[in-house]
Amino acid sequence: AQSVTQLGSHVSVSEGALVLLRCNYSSSVPPYLFWYVQYPNQGLQLLLKYTSAATLVKGINGFEAEFKKSETSFHLTKPSAHMSDAAEYFCAVKTSYDKVIFGPGTSLSVIP
Amino acid sequence: ETGVTQSPTHLIKTRGQQVTLRCSSQSGHNTVSWYQQALGQGPQFIFQYYREEENGRGNFPPRFSGLQFPNYSSELNVNALELDDSALYLCASSPREGGAEAAFFGQGTRLTVV
Secondary structure (H helix, E strand, C coil): CCEEECCCCEEEEECCCCEEECCEEECCCCCEEEEEEECCCCCEEEEEEECCCCCEEECHHHCEEEEEHHHCEEEEEECCCCHHHCEEEEEEEECCCCCCEECCCEEEEEEC | CCCCEEECCEEEECCCCCEEEEEECCCCCCEEEEEEECCCCCCEEEEEEECCEEEEECCCCCCEEEEECCCCCEEEEECCCCHHHCEEEEEEEECCCCCCCCCEECCCEEEEEC
16 A cells, blocks of 8 residues: 655745755555645646656756655755745655555745 | 636535536546545545546545546535535546556535535
8 A cells, every 4th residue: 555644744944945845655566756736725736746767856846856765755845945835735656556645735835 | 738627616515415526637538536635634535437437446435426427527426415525626637547647636626514
């Protein structure tokens, strides 16, 4: 069975500071990993995905994530936070024949 | 290329009633999944439809049921509504069942049960 944990239900950063949102997964087979963002009262938007082609994945809006098999991690980073990055971020995992399983989410606040 | 669209956007129902939520999948996508997202939580998988058949189900009781139509659009039906069914219901479509493709989500239907 697969599962996802996200350390820190709420993260605050200053505008211009590094954003680091943590995600660890559990999977018995090689996983596909995703980060989604959700703005208030909206659906989920795909930020990036890892599908084994490259361990460092670049996504939209300047975000990237690195797959580390030894640490079972897929942390999301952005070098410089912008006010518009304030949102809820979800890490998710799936395997070829399973369904997408989401983590509990991390709420990102950006302080001016 | 159209995205995933859901209707209605908001709905208020009384406990014990039945509700039907609708989803049109993204063009070219034949797989539809439904998720329930309670306030402050991550989405929880309800079920998935592929080629008009249910293809996997999460931990939800039988009063949650669904349909997929030949044009790949889908419905989620919930009978005997309970207060705890209040949530954002998200529909997601993907190009095919399985594989590495990401799911693309609609804006959701906010259901409030009173």
